[in-house]
Amino acid sequence: MAQTTPHFATEAHKLRTLILNARKPFVLRNFKMNWKCFEQSLEEWCANYDKEVNSLTEFEVMSCNQGNQTPHWERCRESMRMSLSQFLEKQKTATDEFWIGLNYQRMQDLPNALKEGIDFSRLGFSETTNECNYWLCSKQTNTPCHYDTYGCNIVVQVYGRKSWILFPPNTPLSCTRIPYEESSVYCEENLYAPNLKELQQLTELHEFVYRCILEENDVLIVPRHWWHYVEAIDISLSINYWIPLENDIEEQFKECIVKILIERFVQSGSKEEQKYILNPNQLNEIESDEEVFQILEYLYRNIKTDCSQSKSRRLNVTRHPYQYLNEQETQKIIQELPAGMMENVTPMQRNDYEMLLKQNAKRFTTTQTNNAQQLQPISELKRALINSVCAPAIVEHIKKEFFKRYEP
Structure with a gap:
């Protein structure tokens, strides 16, 4: 400080x-x-x-x-x-x-x-x-x-x-x-x-x-x-x-978790369900397992980058420190x-x-x-389940658990 x-x-x-x-x-x-x-x-x-x-x-x-x-x-x-x-x-x-x-x-x-x-x-x-x-x-x-x-x-x-x-x-x-x-x-x-x-x-x-x-x-x-x-x-x-x-990188990681969860819900559903659950700009953005887990791995490695590399250099974007005063x-x-x-x-x-x-x-x-x-x-049951597993506090908990368990 x-x-x-x-x-x-x-x-x-x-x-x-x-x-x-x-x-x-x-x-x-x-x-x-x-x-x-x-x-x-x-x-x-x-x-x-x-x-x-x-x-x-x-x-x-x-x-x-x-x-x-x-x-x-x-x-x-x-x-x-x-x-x-x-x-x-x-x-x-x-x-x-x-x-x-x-x-x-x-x-x-x-x-x-x-x-x-x-x-x-x-x-x-x-x-x-x-x-x-x-x-x-x-x-x-x-x-x-x-x-x-x-x-x-x-x-x-x-x-x-x-x-x-x-x-x-x-x-x-x-x-x-x-x-x-x-x-x-x-x-x-x-x-x-x-x-x-x-x-x-x-x-x-x-x-x-x-x-x-x-x-x-x-x-x-x-x-x-x-x-x-x-x-x-x-x-x-x-x-x-x-x-x-700088803290956007962890937010991107959490958003990737949400993407995985949401898309797994819609992949087995009807086209009508997809159009209801996904915003129109997301309908053509559904990733395969291989693609989305590559993204997750990439984000994880950027979060875990050695401290000698400036956070602002990660992911090839100039990122700014926030609320530092x-x-x-x-x-x-x-x-x-x-x-x-x-x-x-x-x-x-x-x-x-x-x-x-x-x-x-x-x-x-x-x-x-x-x-x-x-x-x-979609049923109220499915709606409640999606919003429960994708709630921000739950996704934050998943992120922390993942960091404990995953050691590449």
Whole structure:
């Protein structure tokens, strides 16, 4: 543990240090990243996208009144091909019947003109353009509540606004690995449209909840393993980057264990079961025993690498140490920043939280609930077993047992 706070010469170095030592989320308000590609309006950027790409783009579409008895899982969404300019035009006459979004799109797939100038050097992280993701969506587009098993998340709000509801890692939400997506642990609670039971359960979490509204040019830092539910307030474009961390390697090992367990459950099941249990982006990622155990062995050897080799060099990725300063040391660095630059995301007032939940609960409809339950392709027994053996605490225990027993 450092005895004195180190001196950081540049603002970018200070921000980098604060991000890597974040224990609670914080926002940099009106913090312009000065990215050349976004000096134009959203309409101009979308028009340039259409010109450069010269083909229709596949958007996700979700009925706002369909499937609200569960979160808006990806398996429930349909697709629609259109240009980005057509997407914007639809928003002029949009109702609350459905939302449309480009979610989790890789920046590396964009033509250079559409990502010119994007880097995170103002925050102390450079050369990250191709590792970023962009999210373009309409009002009410939402990401079900989850936490990311890897990295610390930087989110830049480029256009429009988004609502972020966050919970600390120890919050007693109902973890589920159905749908299974590598690196994402979802909860079963539906914050978009809670039913009466969920409304009561979520209300009881009032002492855990944080919230912020991201405006244009705001930058949000989401610490490792913080739960978050994200919903667009209006047409929104945001960019995010997950900072690789040293402890991600053990998380990758645990995610490999989950992959082995989940895929063994679905291999003997029907196609309908596979589509229900696996997120759409995982359907073509099922590995053979030989392949997946090679991955497990590779990760194990990287974890057990001799200490003389820097952890940050493992797996050919630059990985960063995390939370290596104590809170007193980080406070000293915060005091060196310009006044008002950094804003801590604060706990939500109980009355405001309950009001938001009740407002969202008005979206819930029971019209299709019975049919949805009848169409569920797996039994509650199988669902409970999958979520039990893949629970984070159980997987952590398996990892420790494996390390005791396996000596190559």
